Amino acid sequence: MNSNEMSSLGMINGYAPDDALRLPAATEALIGRRAAVLGSSYRLFYEEPVHFVRGEGVWLYDADGAAYLDVYNNVASLGHAQPDVVAAVSRQSATLNTHTRYLDETILDYAEALLETLPDALGRVIFTCTGSEANDLAYRVARSHTGATGVIVTALAYHGVTDAVSQFSPSLGANVPLGAHVRTVAAPDAYHAPDVDVGKRLAADVRSAIDDMARHGIKPAMMICDTIFSSDGIFSHPPGFLRDAVEAVRDAGGLFVADEVQPGFGRTGEAMWGFERHGIVPDIVTAGKPMGNGQPIAGLFARPEIVDAFGHKARYFNTFGGNPVSCAAGRAVLQVIQRDGLIENARMVGDYLRQELRRLAQEDDRLGDIRGVGLFTGAEMVVSGGNRRPDGDLALRLVNDLRRNKVLISASGPAANVLKIRPPIIFGTDHVDHFISVFDNVLKGSR
Ligand code: PMP
Numbered sequence: 150m151n152s153n154e155m156s157s158l159g160m161i162n163g164y165a166p167d168d169a170l171r172l173p174a175a176t177e178a179l180i181g182r183r184a185a186v187l188g189s190s191y192r193l194f195y196e197e198p199v200h201f202v203r204g205e206g207v208w209l210y211d212a213d214g215a216a217y218l219d220v221y222n223n224v225a226s227l228g229h230a231q232p233d234v235v236a237a238v239s240r241q242s243a244t245l246n247t248h249t250r251y252l253d254e255t256i257l258d259y260a261e262a263l264l265e266t267l268p269d270a271l272g273r274v275i276f277t278c279t280g281s282e283a284n285d286l287a288y289r290v291a292r293s294h295t296g297a298t299g300v301i302v303t304a305l306a307y308h309g310v311t312d313a314v315s316q317f318s319p320s321l322g323a324n325v326p327l328g329a330h331v332r333t334v335a336a337p338d339a340y341h342a343p344d345v346d347v348g349k350r351l352a353a354d355v356r357s358a359i360d361d362m363a364r365h366g367i368k369p370a371m372m373i374c375d376t377i378f379s380s381d382g383i384f385s386h387p388p389g390f391l392r393d394a395v396e397a398v399r400d401a402g403g404l405f406v407a408d409e410v411q412p413g414f415g416r417t418g419e420a421m422w423g424f425e426r427h428g429i430v431p432d433i434v435t436a437g438k439p440m441g442n443g444q445p446i447a448g449l450f451a452r453p454e455i456v457d458a459f460g461h462k463a464r465y466f467n468t469f470g471g472n473p474v475s476c477a478a479g480r481a482v483l484q485v486i487q488r489d490g491l492i493e494n495a496r497m498v499g500d501y502l503r504q505e506l507r508r509l510a511q512e513d514d515r516l517g518d519i520r521g522v523g524l525f526t527g528a529e530m531v532v533s534g535g536n537r538r539p540d541g542d543l544a545l546r547l548v549n550d551l552r553r554n555k556v557l558i559s560a561s562g563p564a565a566n567v568l569k570i571r572p573p574i575i576f577g578t579d580h581v582d583h584f585i586s587v588f589d590n591v592l593k594g595s596r
Contacts, residue, residue: 204229281309418523
């Protein structure tokens with residue numbers, strides 16, 4: 150299977166049984182146990198899967214006590230076993246854990262603090278447990294508000310796993326059909342179209358998608374974008390490229406939903422939220438992953454007139470969504486981001502990381518493009534002298550060689566050739582130096 154096929158099957162950077170590759174007996178035994186109970190829908194990262202038993206800060210430790218540098222995980226965005234979050238969770242668990250149907254100040258304190266970080270227009274929050282649930286709810290709210298059903302997403306977007314959301318998550322691959330009401334537009338890829346104004350092209354594509362919907366009797370309910378385009382291949386520049394597309398969807402009566410599951414909570418280093426870099430205020434924002442630093446909490450933030458109208462028609466109760474323990478974790482996350490200046494850290498350390506990668510790129514033209522913002526970096530691997538031709542096999546080899554050298558990253562994009570370098574936002578310049586030194590060796594070894 151080549152990397153294109155792997156990408157379309159959602160198998161980028163995955164373990165596949167291979168008789169030629171001898172794994173330690175203990176690893177084989179765990180893989181067997183796992184397959185016996187979890188079955189075929191779960192995937193494992195890396196040709197040689199890793200078994201972690203403990204995490205601390207930017208380090209993960211395997212069963213033999215070996216430390217791996219985590220340059221990939223964005224759920225434990227403040228670091229693994231972050232002490233303030235651990236303390237907040239234990240305190241609240243030992244005090245009370247109920248749900249949103251009782252008056253509860255922990256929930257309200259968190260909701261107020263969260264809304265403080267968002268534009269004034271977004272005055273309501275609804276809590277869920279996962280990003281998928283938040284996007285599922287966003288789609289219900291958008292349909293209810295617009296009376297329409299159409300959805301516009303980028304070509305390789307991922308928004309989640311519910312029945313409705315999987316229909317607008319093309320990165321799930323050819324075996325998971327897109328809905329008849331869904332249209333895809335090209336991702337804002339400035340590297341493979343250097344002479345194109347990506348913002349204008351995106352807006353033109355959105356207008357064409359709306360025209361095509363109209364020919365099929367469909368009106369747009371929403372356009373939803375991951376504002377850092379992680380699964381499409383990581384597209385961050387130029388800031389502002391989303392503006393015209395948002396206007397185009399609003400002109401046609403649709404809403405703009407910013408999926409902040411990936412860029413949210415300071416990762417971009419320029420602001421708390423990814424959409425802020427584009428100078429837009431979404432109608433709905435969804436968030437998840439880093440929101441509780443590992444505690445399952447996600448949510449939707451929206452203009453009051455949009456969600457209140459929905460709420461009058463339909464109640465929304467999510468048993469675990471917004472429970473006090475998750476809200477205590479969420480509150481601690483916000484406090485730590487602010488107290489430790491982590492947005493600024495993401496900006497500073499991310500710039501340093503890309504500067505170092507660009508230094509390596511001067512000596513190796515297979516590092517075709519280094520892009521990203523804050524601590525979300527894409528390094529696009531291409532064929533040497535190959536006119537920007539993607540090299541997914543090389544990217545995959547690098548990901549697995551880094552893993553063998555105890556450094557964790559992954560890859561994304563249509564050809565799975567964009568290294569996804571997305572460490573916890575407490576990453577320091579010393580961690581960058583460690584990463585770059587291992588990466589340099591692995592890259593040289595791959596020639
Ligand atoms: N949106 C984006 C952009 C995501 O990356 C993800 C998760 N990878 C989701 C939504 C879904 O979140 P969850 O896995 O919490 O359902």
